[in-house]
Amino acid sequence: MGSLKKITAPQITGYKSKGRKVVMITAYDATFARLAEAGGADMVLVGDSLGMVVQGHDSTLPVTLDDVIYHCRAVSRGLSRAHLVGDMPFMSYKVSRQQALENAARLVQEGRVESVKLEGGLDVADQVAALTSAGIPVVGHVGLLPQSVHAVGGFKLQGRTAVDRVRILEDAKALVQAGAFCLVLESIPLELAAAITSEVPVPTIGIGAGPHCDGQVLVIYDMLGMNEGFEPRFLKTYAPLGRTIREAVAAYADEVREGVFPGPEHSTSLSESKSEALPLYGGVDVPRTH
Numbered sequence: 001m002g003s004l005k006k007i008t009a010p011q012i013t014g015y016k017s018k019g020r021k022v023v024m025i026t027a028y029d030a031t032f033a034r035l036a037e038a039g040g041a042d043m044v045l046v047g048d049s050l051g052m053v054v055q056g057h058d059s060t061l062p063v064t065l066d067d068v069i070y071h072c073r074a075v076s077r078g079l080s081r082a083h084l085v086g087d088m089p090f091m092s093y094k095v096s097r098q099q100a101l102e103n104a105a106r107l108v109q110e111g112r113v114e115s116v117k118l119e120g121g122l123d124v125a126d127q128v129a130a131l132t133s134a135g136i137p138v139v140g141h142v143g144l145l146p147q148s149v150h151a152v153g154g155f156k157l158q159g160r161t162a163v164d165r166v167r168i169l170e171d172a173k174a175l176v177q178a179g180a181f182c183l184v185l186e187s188i189p190l191e192l193a194a195a196i197t198s199e200v201p202v203p204t205i206g207i208g209a210g211p212h213c214d215g216q217v218l219v220i221y222d223m224l225g226m227n228e229g230f231e232p233r234f235l236k237t238y239a240p241l242g243r244t245i246r247e248a249v250a251a252y253a254d255e256v257r258e259g260v261f262p263g264p265e266h267s268t269s270l271s272e273s274k275s276e277a278l279p280l281y282g283g284v285d286v287p288r289t290h
């Protein structure tokens, strides 16, 4: 029932001809997913960025398929309309078509995603074709490939040389040829992103790729300022939640230590407790047992 209301891969592809921008954002749990959807996101990505912003690693490489599945299941419970994309983590699809098929199938069946994303170009075109033929929509990802951070020597702008720019454009075309329904373009010059966007028939979704893409994606913790001190040029902080959370916890800590919280308005006496339902986590009403 619910899935019939969801934004589909063909609808996303169709945004391009309608001139409608694609809004993608990451989420890793049901609460952020619900807020992202309420804010109007078309696509919610459970990125392997979870390795850095949730697990605290310095790269995405330690993230496992089970980790991504766990977070996808949580995010899926927060969505009723936005399209859910699950990232295929490091070495979960490069070995063979068979490996890619088996792991993408787990993301669909166990993680409840509607599509999968994988990094690479010509080198993964076979896998993209196999997944697409099996009915699993694929989001391509070219430019900076964080899973190749050791090979490229860091999280840096790609496509600085003409040779690299031609390769990235050819990779984008190969992914579309293989069936990708949209493409993430990460950390490339805006001119290259504009060229790819005009040459491929599917939406391009940029992060650090300038304004000429057909859509944009940001990591939700970054755009909410929760990753304080992380201020790359491509990032816009839409709310200073890092500061807000720190200040809120500090106020709470002070009030607990001073005996100000909980006050009478946050406490229930025996005489008023009889028939009252007690709202607990996430607004779920739990009947009193006493």
Ligand code: KIV
Residues within 6 Å of the ligand: 026, 045, 046, 047, 048, 049, 050, 087, 184, 207, 217, 218, 219
């Ligand atoms: O892992 C991730 O969150 C991503 C986005 C930044 C595109 O790949």
